[in-house]
Amino acid sequence: MLVSALLTSLGINSGLCVLFFILYSILRNQPSNYEVYVPRLLVEGNSKRRSHFNLERLIPSTGWIKRAWKLSEEDILSSSGLDAVVFMRVITFRLWIHFSAVYILTIFVCYLLYHNEAKTLYKRLLHLRSEPSQHKYIRIGFFGQKVDLVDHYEKKLEDIEQNLRLEQSDLSLADETRAAFVSFKSRYGAAIAFHIQQSINPIQWITELAPEPDDVYWPFFSSSFMRRWMSKLVVVVACILLTILFLIPVVVVQGLTNLSQLEIWFPFLKSILTITFVSQVITGYLPSLILQLFLKIVPPIMEFLSSIQGYISHSDIEKSACNKVLWFTIWNIFFATVFSGSVLYLVNIFLEPKDIPAKLAVAVPAQASFFIAYVVTSGWTSTASELCRIIPLIYSLVTRFCKSTDELEVPSLPYHRDIPRILFFALLGITYFFLAPLILPFLLMYLCLAYIIFSNQFKNVYMPKYETAGKFWPIVHNSMIFSLVLMHAISIGIFTLKKLSIASTLVFPLPVLTLLFNEYCRKRFLPIFIAYPAEVLMKKDKEEANDPAMAEFFDKLVTAYQDPALLPIRYSVNSNSLNSPLISSADV
Structure with missing residues (x-):
């Protein structure tokens, strides 16, 4: 890639970053966009809409940058939990020392309960009741009588609820269940039960630490060992196929960086490619942009594959997806790009380990300019676009136009999307700092942007839905050792x-020495991320033995874990059906 092409890519992406910053500074001040840019503050009651017109709202401001930069770890920990602190630590890692030194998303019943017809009817009813003057009528059949739409929806909603209650009754009358939550009076007792093998057959009784109530992923909760094992096998095969198929856009991207190759592929473009600016855009900006667009679909796919892998918690699904996205990115973006995307060539290289250093020494420096452009496109522009939240903004505008009455939902940061990207840039910095030191200022600029933007988003937008106690950190550690x-x-x-x-x-x-250090860390620190020490558990049990609040905690624990399939929906105006028992005395 020519220097002029790299400068063209730098100019385009820098302009886009500035544009995103300006748009965010203006859009965030508009009261109608508060649900998009400060949903967390709205839910917590720390922000209120001001309807009166103010000219200052149309002027871009930079005060939010200063506030985000000064946000301390203690503030992030108190508001967003330890996982958010770990994420910010990834951005501000000891990384600079290295630089300077050398599925099926859910089961069908749950989908019906939470997404298909009842909730939609309920929203329509709310909309119609809010505007009684606009009541409409519907004609039943070709020659049937007119029926008030509100009455029609209410009757239909009652029928749906009644059918759901019948299904729930059948589930409640089941003779046995394959899995259950078991509570203990002490943490130490729970730890003993977790570590002891319960049966002669190790796959007959499997004990796992229970996730938080909001973290439970119910579709695989009662799955057998064999079903989980088969699910993991299917996911492994799917990941391998996806990795191989993704080499196609990598090959296309590599062709775009080479003008002579591009003229062979598309001879009719030969006259256009002689224009300097066009050739610079195509070779400098377009390849990394195309690669970035293809990469956008990878995190959702990996999350889906992880969701059908047999995990019973959302946090385990996200950690698994994070690992998949990271190694997918390292293999397909780094190695496939470096070695020109040939599957057979890649396999042949790794089948001969003694030749790997020499081949890396030749291939890696040749792609330095491409990866600098990639950092600018995937790092600067993509991170800056996080501010404007374009898709949520469009959705907000559409629902506002359609007068939808959706409840405000505060999103959580998709760690499986952003942690792999940061770690991949760390790999580029570590491997290229002595081959192409020019990449370091671009990475430094990216990390500064990421720190400011994500600090702002943690404060105003994202709210944690569950806590993993920093269990993403082993992924960071392994990635750094590999780099x-x-x-x-x-x-x-x-x-x-x-x-x-x-x-x-x-x-x-x-x-x-690095691998020996890694082995020491695995022995010394990794067990802390897997289970709590008995010493700590016993100390905590003694501290809370006489705590009167523990009685209330145990009372709440009885109903904390409830299968969504058995929870009643409360949309119907008929309160009698909601208060009646799920199972009548005649059924017992």
């Missing part, structure tokens, strides 16, 4: 090609 070892391999390859045998010999102990 360091990869950098060592490239260094050894370069020194070997330059016939500097002494230098390559002196570098060789570094990957060994």
Whole structure:
């Protein structure tokens, strides 16, 4: 890629970043957009709409940048939990030392309960009742009588609720269930039950730590061991196929970075490609943009695959999706781009481990300009677009135009989308800092943008739906160790090609020491992320033994874990059907 093409990409993406910042500064001040840009503050009651016109709202402001920059870790921890702190730590990591040193989303019944027809009818009823002067009528059949639409919807809603209650009754009368939540009077007792094998057959009785009530993923809660195992096998095969298929856009992107290759593919464009600006845009900006557009669909796909893998908590699904997206990105964006996207070539390289350092030393430096452009496009522009929340803004405008009465829902940050991106940029910084130091200022600019923007979003937009106690950090640690070892391999390859045998010999102990350090960390710190120490649990049990609040906690624990399939919906105006028992005395 030519320097002029890189500068063209830099100019386009810088302009887009400035545009996103200006649009956000204006749009966030408009009262009609508060649901998009400060939903969390609205729900918490920390922000109120001001309907009177104010000219200052149309003037871009930068005060929010200063407030986001000064947001401390303590503020993030108190408002968004430990997972948000871990995410921000990924952005502000010890990374600079390295730089300077060398599914089926849910089961059908739950879908009906929460998404298909009852909720839609209820929203329509609310809309019609709010505007009684606009009541409409519907004709039943071709020659039937006219029926008031409100009455028609109410009757239909009652029928749906009654059918659901019948289904719930059948579920409640089931003789047995394959899984259940068990509560203990002490944390230490729960830990013992978790670690002890319950049956001679290890797959007959499986114990797992219960997730938080809001974190439970019910579709696989009662699944058998065999079904979970088969689900994982299917997901592994699907991930491999997706990885192979994604090499197609990678090959296309690599062709766009090479004008001679592009003229061979599209000879009719030869005259257009002679225009300097057009060739710079195509080779400098278009490849990374196309790659970024294809990558947008990867996190949702990986989340779907993780959701059918057999996990019983949303946090486990997100951690699994995070790992999948990270290694998918490293393989398809880094290695496939570096080695020109050939499947057979990639396989052949990794089948001969002794040749990997030399081949990396030749291939990695050749793609430096492409990855700089990728950081600008996928880093700067994509992160800046996070401010404007374009899709939620469009949805808000559409629902406002349609006079929808949707309840305000505060989103949570999709960690599986953003953590892999930050870690991939860290890998680029570690592997390229001595090959192409020019990449470092672009990465530094990205990290500054990410810190300001995500601090602002944690404060105003995102609210955690569950807490994993920082269990994303092992993913960060493993990624950094992999990046360091990869950098060592490239260094050894370069020194070997330059016939500097002494230098390559002196570098060789570094990957060994790094892997030894990783093994120590696995023994010393990884168990803390898997289970709580018995010492801590016993100490906590003693502290709360005489706490009067524990009695109330145990009372709430009885109803904390409820299957959504058995929860009644409360949309109908007929209160008698809602208060009547789910199972009559005649059925018992």
